[in-house]
Amino acid sequence: MSEAARNTQGRVTVLHHLSDELLMSYAAGTLSEGWSIGVATHMSFCPVCRQRLSEFESIGGHFLECEEVEGDETSGWEEIQKRLDVPSSNVTDIAVRSDALMPQPLFSYVEAAGGLRWRSLGSGASQMKVPTSDPSTIVRLLKIPAGKPVPEHGHSGREVTLVLAGSFGDSVSVFNRGDVELADDDLTHQPKATPEEDCICLAITEAPLRFTSRIVRFLQPFLGI
Amino acid sequence: MADGRKALEPGDINALMAAVAERQDVDAYQLLYKHFVPKVRAYMSKIGSDRAFADEMAQEAMLTVWRKARLFDPGRGQASTWIYTIARNVRIDALRRGPRPTFDPNDPAFVPEDELGADVAFERQQDADRLRVAMASLKPDEIKTLRLSFFEDMAHPAIAAALDIPIGTVKSRIRNACLKLRAILKDA
Ligand SMILES: [Zn+2]
Numbered sequence: 001m002s003e004a005a006r007n008t009q010g011r012v013t014v015l016h017h018l019s020d021e022l023l024m025s026y027a028a029g030t031l032s033e034g035w036s037i038g039v040a041t042h043m044s045f046c047p048v049c050r051q052r053l054s055e056f057e058s059i060g061g062h063f064l065e066c067e068e069v070e071g072d073e074t075s076g077w078e079e080i081q082k083r084l085d086v087p088s089s090n091v092t093d094i095a096v097r098s099d100a101l102m103p104q105p106l107f108s109y110v111e112a113a114g115g116l117r118w119r120s121l122g123s124g125a126s127q128m129k130v131p132t133s134d135p136s137t138i139v140r141l142l143k144i145p146a147g148k149p150v151p152e153h154g155h156s157g158r159e160v161t162l163v164l165a166g167s168f169g170d171s172v173s174v175f176n177r178g179d180v181e182l183a184d185d186d187l188t189h190q191p192k193a194t195p196e197e198d199c200i201c202l203a204i205t206e207a208p209l210r211f212t213s214r215i216v217r218f219l220q221p222f223l224g225i
Numbered sequence: 226m227a228d229g230r231k232a233l234e235p236g237d238i239n240a241l242m243a244a245v246a247e248r249q250d251v252d253a254y255q256l257l258y259k260h261f262v263p264k265v266r267a268y269m270s271k272i273g274s275d276r277a278f279a280d281e282m283a284q285e286a287m288l289t290v291w292r293k294a295r296l297f298d299p300g301r302g303q304a305s306t307w308i309y310t311i312a313r314n315v316r317i318d319a320l321r322r323g324p325r326p327t328f329d330p331n332d333p334a335f336v337p338e339d340e341l342g343a344d345v346a347f348e349r350q351q352d353a354d355r356l357r358v359a360m361a362s363l364k365p366d367e368i369k370t371l372r373l374s375f376f377e378d379m380a381h382p383a384i385a386a387a388l389d390i391p392i393g394t395v396k397s398r399i400r401n402a403c404l405k406l407r408a409i410l411k412d413a
Binding site: 012020021024025027028029030031032033036037039040041043044045046047050051054055057058059060061062063064065067069076077079080081083084085095096097098099100102103104105107109132133134178 | 235251254255258259261262263264265267268280283284287288291292301302303305306307308309310312313314316317322323324325326327328329331332333334335336337338339353356357360371372374375376378379380381396399400403406410
């Protein structure tokens with residue numbers, strides 16, 4: 001399967017990469033699970049962003065190294081010494097699965113949800129919501145028929161879209177397998193799947209703020225915002 | 226250091242870590258442990274005020290360093306960076322924010338990097354020194370912002386609140402810091 005997957009997909013050459021902001025938050029460990037699925041799945045495709053990630057992680061290493069410590073804080077050696085078993089015999093390469101469409105970590109999430117199950121959105125497009133434990137984001141797969149517009153799937157705010165199959169684009173740029181499109185509220189274009197084949201992508205958006213937004217909307221006339 | 230011992234240099238740290246990776250050298254590990262455990266404990270203490278908890282998390286991280294040592298590749302990066310990523314992962318797990326999605330080089334769909342030339346491997350040996358120079362060129366505000374992100378477990382809105390600045394300022398500081406670091410690291 002592994003070689004077959006690589007052969008049928010051919011070589012993935014990524015042209016559209018992650019932002020510094022996303023990579024840095026991922027490196028710092030502050031990026032929430034939903035965004036991290038998109039970031040990590042892009043990196044399965046992309047040696048360039050993996051290299052950038054290790055540069056950001058070296059900033060973390062630098063801060064760790066710079067941490068000044070006072071006094072004798074090295075207690076605990078006697079205890080840990082007793083726990084130094086023969087290391088790494090169980091750090092073997094565990095067989096990891098994926099398919100020709102989805103690398104890790106996305107594959108595991110979809111598998112845990114019982115595999116791919118599309119629901120029609122009307123107009124020929126379909127989606128599958130990918131369950132996560134992150135309430136701040138919505139993670140979904142979108143399938144857009146060849147030549148059709150990508151359905152509106154976010155409300156506002158940040159959006160990360162990763163192409164898994166086919167491609168989509170507008171007059172300015174085209175996004176192919178492995179490419180990631182980053183958007184925020186001020187983006188108002190509507191790209192289309194390219195005519196050759198259906199486009200499947202992973203889309204992560206901010207979850208709508210259900211209660212607060214209603215309160216804010218109610219208060220808006222009074223607050224003048 | 227407070228007790229007058231000579232601090233470990235990045236080169237020493239890498240050599241010690243390689244000794245642990247290649248032959249489970251307990252003496253090398255002990256030196257690394259004494260060097261890093263207070264730092265890792267300080268890192269852990271940022272997510273909880275409980276000293277015992279920080280102790281426990283630091284022990285957990287340092288034990289993971291021992292157990293996963295085989296995965297450390299001195300040609301691929303600095304030991305301090307590698308230890309940071311282990312401590313970070315232990316801290317994320319402790320925060321129980323849900324799983325930590327990662328890519329996996331054993332994934333059949335994983336796209337490997339092209340073979341690195343010898344010069345790239347050599348460059349990576351110099352990375353720690355260059356990074357130190359590059360970090361020294363940042364403004365204090367930029368360093369403070371980066372540190373809150375990497376060390377204090379703060380997302381951008383939390384940094385904005387802690388420093389009492391708009392989130393746009395947080396973002397522009399980080400953007401400027403990235404530009405400067407990249408410029409220096411590229412043509413060092
Ligand atoms: Zn990339």
